[in-house]
Amino acid sequence: MSSVEQTLSIIKPDAVQRNLVDAIKSKFIENKLNIKKIKKIKISKEESAEFYKVHQTKPFYDGLCAYLSSGPIVVMILEGENAIQKNREIMGATDPQKAEIGTIRREHGISIDKNSVHGSDSPDNAKKEIDFFFKS
Ligand code: IDP
Numbered sequence: 001m002s003s004v005e006q007t008l009s010i011i012k013p014d015a016v017q018r019n020l021v022d023a024i025k026s027k028f029i030e031n032k033l034n035i036k037k038i039k040k041i042k043i044s045k046e047e048s049a050e051f052y053k054v055h056q057t058k059p060f061y062d063g064l065c066a067y068l069s070s071g072p073i074v075v076m077i078l079e080g081e082n083a084i085q086k087n088r089e090i091m092g093a094t095d096p097q098k099a100e101i102g103t104i105r106r107e108h109g110i111s112i113d114k115n116s117v118h119g120s121d122s123p124d125n126a127k128k129e130i131d132f133f134f135k136s
């Protein structure tokens with residue numbers, strides 16, 4: 001059965017700064033995730049805090065919000081079969097050291113906080129996160 005989904009991907013500041021945007025986009029395209037929309041933006045600390053609100057009780061929340069708003073990011077809508085789960089697999093585990101070989105985080109991530117990419121983790125969050133960045 002076919003289940004074409006959309007998910008939100010973010011290339012985080014560490015990866016944009018290191019010129020990894022094209023390498024990361026290629027990973028998605030190779031894995032049959034189509035880039036439906038893409039834009040490079042810089043968000044405010046307040047927008048970052050709103051985006052990561054689900055993590056507000058975590059000890060790393062303040063650092064996380066400061067980090068995502070620290071420099072330009074690239075946000076994308078990815079579309080394809082099982083796009084949400086597939087993107088999570090292509091990204092790899094949150095901690096680059098624990099991510100499988102060949103994943104974006106294993107190849108490019110610097111640390112658990114500077115782990116190069118974000119990807120929605122469920123259909124509900126994918127919809128919310130796509131609306132957050134692309135609702136006109
Ligand atoms: P995910 O990005 O793999 O979905 P989440 O648990 O949703 O991981 O965490 C969101 C982001 O918060 C991670 O991508 C990472 O940048 C950061 N993060 C998660 N756990 C830690 C931690 O223990 N220390 C510092 N940053 C963390």
Ligand code: MG
Pocket residue numbers: 119121
């Ligand atoms: Mg998450």
